Amino acid sequence: MNSEELLKLLKSLEQGKLTPETAFERLKHLPFEDIGFAKVDHHRAIRQGYAEVVFGKGKTPTQVAEIVRAMLRAKASHNILITRANKKTFAAVKPAARAAKLRAEFHELSGTISIERSRKIQGKGLILVVTAGTSDIPVAEEALVTARSMGNRAEAIYDVGVAGLHRLLEHRDKLAEARVIVCVAGMEGALPSVVAGLVSAPVIAVPTSTGYGSSFGGLTALLAMLNSCASNVSVVNIDNGFGAGCVASVINKL
Amino acid sequence: MNSEELLKLLKSLEQGKLTPETAFERLKHLPFEDIGFAKVDHHRAIRQGYAEVVFGKGKTPTQVAEIVRAMLRAKASHNILITRANKKTFAAVKPAARAAKLRAEFHELSGTISIERSRKIQGKGLILVVTAGTSDIPVAEEALVTARSMGNRAEAIYDVGVAGLHRLLEHRDKLAEARVIVCVAGMEGALPSVVAGLVSAPVIAVPTSTGYGSSFGGLTALLAMLNSCASNVSVVNIDNGFGAGCVASVINKL
Amino acid sequence: MNSEELLKLLKSLEQGKLTPETAFERLKHLPFEDIGFAKVDHHRAIRQGYAEVVFGKGKTPTQVAEIVRAMLRAKASHNILITRANKKTFAAVKPAARAAKLRAEFHELSGTISIERSRKIQGKGLILVVTAGTSDIPVAEEALVTARSMGNRAEAIYDVGVAGLHRLLEHRDKLAEARVIVCVAGMEGALPSVVAGLVSAPVIAVPTSTGYGSSFGGLTALLAMLNSCASNVSVVNIDNGFGAGCVASVINKL
Amino acid sequence: MNSEELLKLLKSLEQGKLTPETAFERLKHLPFEDIGFAKVDHHRAIRQGYAEVVFGKGKTPTQVAEIVRAMLRAKASHNILITRANKKTFAAVKPAARAAKLRAEFHELSGTISIERSRKIQGKGLILVVTAGTSDIPVAEEALVTARSMGNRAEAIYDVGVAGLHRLLEHRDKLAEARVIVCVAGMEGALPSVVAGLVSAPVIAVPTSTGYGSSFGGLTALLAMLNSCASNVSVVNIDNGFGAGCVASVINKL
């Protein structure tokens, strides 16, 4: 039941079209059936400019394509984002997009598919995605595509790890320009501390599972980032480029 | 807003004492302000016969005593239970109970204080608390006092660890009699598997932090219990005698 | 040796058909050879309505089919349950069931095969299986099929994770109806705490290995569930849908 | 060397007041000695409205008081914040503040001392600090005092854990009002997921070391928060109320 329906129900009661008992029956479960609640939820989606997202892993290409078709039928203006997908999924999604006169794009490095319905930039500034190494790029690209799908201007700087400081420092103008920085690193996960010390923007740190041995699938980078001596750093899960892109987008729309 | 109030409001609207708009204003936040929701919560407390519980750790004796006084003023019939308390807390709580013509009892081994307002047995059968060793007794007693405070008949068998099987097997009649069994063990945590194999009752396993070295503060016992080859075992947190007593009580009242 | 046989032996002795020494010989190993002991075991199986269960993993389809055939020959009335099976196992089991004029059913999502010999409902109430996400469904279905095979009425609600509270709250009537709830969740494992706060029934929490990075194959969800702030929650092993179904069934038959 | 000084040096050289060699000497270490670099650092401090912070742990009261006196001598307008302090530290710091005609305030729960030099609100919206339990309050208060010292409007809601959902939902207006939310929880760490699902603001999750047994000093809550199914959550270190307050402040000033 949404607000309009509630008001209508109350008016029917006032007008004697309904007994108080009947109204009571319809209202007594209101707390949780209430569409107003869902609306808040809906409102949030709109406000955040969240793209509609499908987590592709564990779904067949056909399943993903069907979900996408349903989304497209809804004629909303949200962009559509499919994460953890592959070429087969893309092959299934492509015609679905084309049928809606839209173009699906496959971002191969990160296994992300995006369908753009709106190019409106809603984020107020630049989201900058920075990686320590080249093997962090897939996670970084997931963050990048996510941020863009959610209506943000987003750019990337790759391979500026802390053992070659000058590579990073060359980009200090771009770092200073960013309103939110997503910092992606595996191994010792030191990049967010160094980057956060150079800027005043919030830094979202993303540990990656690159590395071997005692990198323990990204645990080392995760722990290092949580213990950053810089105080403008917060952290998301290992390899969670999507989450970092979301958090950055939510902040960039404030 | 409870059901009566909602019905009253709806009748006022029907009777023209209220405009639909005013009613709408009062109803639109209903989902969460609704007393009906709180009532469910309240009803649950009554149905479960949950004692009113104060977690004593980290509170001063005075703070605990004040909370207890407030509980006693409410004149409910629930028993009152204070866990993780010490002698000083007991000294502060004792006069508060006496002032309400009740008697506070200190269970020294487990650091639990109970104030009985009702002796009604609500649980349908026997809750049996079993320990592997003598050092598991404090946790066991917390479960025991909790179960009793919540209106259950509860008994205990101590020191029947699996390396001396005959000690356990001597009690098989009592094991068979129990409707729910709480099984407390540290070190290798093997007791729940053996007990659960001997009975048809649900077994709530409680790992304890007794032991040393690679017992890792109860982690070993916890993991062992989670991997029990018996299929009527479920587990609560390390040293969580209170939780085990609660779960057992909830089941025993079904 | 069962009770009747023991009594018969004792009578034979009384009647002089047996010397005390012969009786002694037959009795001296009684503690462990005793059929009465095995009978208790058997009795337990009957009382609990435990289905006869084959753990399919690590067994060839032929091996599973042979075990099933042996079970079917025993002409017991227990339902038969095969967990962690696949299509090939099903292909081998199917004709075995058909030969016994029974029908094997393959539950593909959970890889469970059930053969129903009895439809008798032995559980007293409803077992409700609830999941946080769609990827938790395989584990949930294993719990569901297990509970049903053991003679319980069991239903499921899927995909009601805590970040979209209204989806969960819409089902509060069903939650309130359940006598036992199995709560299946991966990632942060928060669902059992929220569900347990809404009901008075015991909640069996099942962590799942879904998620990635620092979900550590379900360890995060497991730890979260063990630390639930709700006191009517107990926990089984990661992905242990079967165990949760068993515990729920044991409780539901009390 | 700042920009003005650099320009002045260059002009001196142009005007022949300096030889190129002398200028070279002064400039050759510029990359790292450069005041411009330090200025960026300084500028960042000003822009972020960072309070000047002393980490009190491991320092004697006298040491802390001396550092505070040095800060006060600098006559900057930053507020001063001392974290992880105790009464003795406060006794030492109090006269130092009084001598500067300022008032030191001791926040006993969190062991934080604040000296306010400016009451200017620089943050654009409300920072809301929410806790799951009462034992999370010390960490929450550290976040609160930090956020306020850095020039933000900050409020707190305590004890709204997920097992009693109605307590949380009663505050949904305040949740909706917040521009940034700091969410503090121990045990299963589920609160950030539920809160983040109700709002569109960024949520900074802070695990606390409250709990016992398998809470492993906050590790369980930390892992749960990193695996949140809500996509507007990022995480800081266990008990890091200060860090959460900083990150929230940095975001709130965007």
Place this chain on the structure above:
Amino acid sequence: MNSEELLKLLKSLEQGKLTPETAFERLKHLPFEDIGFAKVDHHRAIRQGYAEVVFGKGKTPTQVAEIVRAMLRAKASHNILITRANKKTFAAVKPAARAAKLRAEFHELSGTISIERSRKIQGKGLILVVTAGTSDIPVAEEALVTARSMGNRAEAIYDVGVAGLHRLLEHRDKLAEARVIVCVAGMEGALPSVVAGLVSAPVIAVPTSTGYGSSFGGLTALLAMLNSCASNVSVVNIDNGFGAGCVASVINKL
């Protein structure tokens, strides 16, 4: 019920002094009440020459002294061993031993108290206890005293860690003489591998919690010992000198 009693009961029945029903009543619980079972247990204690052991930790001096008095009343010939004790416990135990005309001895390094009632050597060969460093001596002494109390000839070699190989090799004759070796080491736990490579005797490895940092309270040494490349090594818990002494004694009496 022991064998004699069982035979007597059967004869009573034969002689008509007992009805089969009465006999049945007394026998039906036999499997677990059977004294024969306890006898096996007793027999084992005798055969192994197990000393009677009190785990002193967590018991008051008075409690330990009472247990010891009860042991002494039993007039058995087992030696008595109290582990994890301190001077106060010794002060309480001393007069109890003296009253029984025995002498209690306090082994200060390991906090072990022994009361010798028999000096009979039951072990067939020498048990040699070897340590890597001086800080491993307390654990080694616990093993030594345990082995001696259980009737073994036991000697010790201390401080022969692997980084100074010649110190160990000087003792190769003694190593070759030993029938069982207990090898105690903290830090990297390498000693058992080296010792086991020099001898043909079984080596019981005991990790100790000495060390700091990533020794993780003995976990590192424990893991190292479990992964020994020597194939005559088995391992007991961290700091478990008592257990090592027991295992060595059990083997030495074969």
Place this chain on the structure above:
Amino acid sequence: MNSEELLKLLKSLEQGKLTPETAFERLKHLPFEDIGFAKVDHHRAIRQGYAEVVFGKGKTPTQVAEIVRAMLRAKASHNILITRANKKTFAAVKPAARAAKLRAEFHELSGTISIERSRKIQGKGLILVVTAGTSDIPVAEEALVTARSMGNRAEAIYDVGVAGLHRLLEHRDKLAEARVIVCVAGMEGALPSVVAGLVSAPVIAVPTSTGYGSSFGGLTALLAMLNSCASNVSVVNIDNGFGAGCVASVINKL
């Protein structure tokens, strides 16, 4: 250089057949080149009756076959054992054995190949290998084949886990007969504690990597075994059936 050779060299020197300088040259590296040292090593191999062992994992069938051929050429009387092998390795080894007029046997469950050159029983008693479940059999068989190859009488009892105690207790005669027991279990690893409580023999516990979820590849069983409340238990690495067989053999030959 062995003792005889050393004496001979010294006599040559005495007899003037050698200068002191030449003798010095031959002796100066004695500490490590000394054949006496190697002899000890050799002697150990003979005394222990160690089979000659090839660790098959990571070696090609051809490599294994070549090593075996070399062993067979040496015409020693040791049995030959190849662990962690597969059918292909067996196919390569078979003709090598046949060429030496011996028969290679493939133990498929454990992937072990044995070539018997001697049937002499050197162990003094029975080595009994016991498993908790059927999935522990491969590891148990590795222990069994190892013990037999090293000249021991060895038997096995499978699937006597602690949740069905009567299955284990039925075998108590065999348990009592064993001189050394190898106890193999995964999941909660409780079997060694129960078995060790029933016997006076040393028990070698072998954790297995069977199980799932929080069994963590055998870690849970390993920790449980290390924390056994029985004092005649020592432990080897996860899945280390070979090691357990070796330790048991070393003990059984004492």
Place this chain on the structure above:
Amino acid sequence: MNSEELLKLLKSLEQGKLTPETAFERLKHLPFEDIGFAKVDHHRAIRQGYAEVVFGKGKTPTQVAEIVRAMLRAKASHNILITRANKKTFAAVKPAARAAKLRAEFHELSGTISIERSRKIQGKGLILVVTAGTSDIPVAEEALVTARSMGNRAEAIYDVGVAGLHRLLEHRDKLAEARVIVCVAGMEGALPSVVAGLVSAPVIAVPTSTGYGSSFGGLTALLAMLNSCASNVSVVNIDNGFGAGCVASVINKL
């Protein structure tokens, strides 16, 4: 901008060829654009004689070949090293080297490809690589090839684990000769402690992921090495033969 260019710029300013403002513009970003900084970096590469290194893992053969071609075009005299490569990568790299009249060599055991442009020995002494077992050889060879590519004389001793001490001691002359020792071991990781006790050279310990069960992929060896009782040992990551080779080379060139 290097020193010469800075001096030139300053002279141009002095000579009026440049305004102070233009100079200021060019200098203000100096701290990070400075060529002097990059030069230091370059200088380091030259001084260390670092080979140019490509981490092959995660790159296609074509990608690796392209990078190698670019390196070869640069006509530097550094050797080229490709780690974690396979035969396909080698097939792609081979013609690239041949085109530059160089010869690529594939080190199959370690999956390393080297292209030698200089045979100059820059290291002052011998780098000795020692392994505990045969399965540690791949990691050892990576260290060996790395050390040689970087201009060092490097030799290897394989399979001298601590359980057969005489095998190690036979090589004590070679151990004493080495200026730096790289010590590679899996399982209990004891070799570095023993080796370091025999020499005065720095020992670089490399844990390997060989082993099974509680070796936890090399974690056990890593921890053991970090806790070495020898004080001339430092450690690199699990399986990091390359890193060990680098560290050894850096030291050997001092």
Place this chain on the structure above:
Amino acid sequence: MNSEELLKLLKSLEQGKLTPETAFERLKHLPFEDIGFAKVDHHRAIRQGYAEVVFGKGKTPTQVAEIVRAMLRAKASHNILITRANKKTFAAVKPAARAAKLRAEFHELSGTISIERSRKIQGKGLILVVTAGTSDIPVAEEALVTARSMGNRAEAIYDVGVAGLHRLLEHRDKLAEARVIVCVAGMEGALPSVVAGLVSAPVIAVPTSTGYGSSFGGLTALLAMLNSCASNVSVVNIDNGFGAGCVASVINKL
């Protein structure tokens, strides 16, 4: 027995002053009793310039003083170093040093006592000890005092953590000057990667147990350092300033 003595013995034998049998008796234990072996050990101590070291932790002041007195009696020229000591230990050691006309110095921050017998600088270059924060200073000072006691020129730079890069970069001349760098950091442990990228010297990384929450007593810093993306970094145990100083000294004397 050293070489001279061996030669002498051989000559005595040649000259008939000794029978071959007597010589044999003296030589048969040579491999391990050999003084030549101990000499190597001794020689190593001299060559490395190792100070004589007492690990103070767990020793009484009297014990330490006695050991020191014994060292002083030996009249060697090695400096004496006592680590992990306190004021009481110093009070006991001081007069012992004075009696030998030497001066004991207490380094309070690190709890280190040094007694200088030689001021000879044996290390070839500068050992530089660098810390990330002020709380890392105690560990750094232990490294510093150790390096100096072993005859090295050693300096320190404190509080140059990576979040304030300019503080570190200001010291680049000193960094470039160092022959070996010891890099001490807690929290995220990022400093060694950054420092190692700026220099060509070997970097010894020392993680410290500073920090809280998920720093896990230095584990996070340790793991980060082991995963450094710089290839001239090796690592020692948490808080092992002594070890780092030793390794640095060993390298600096090459």
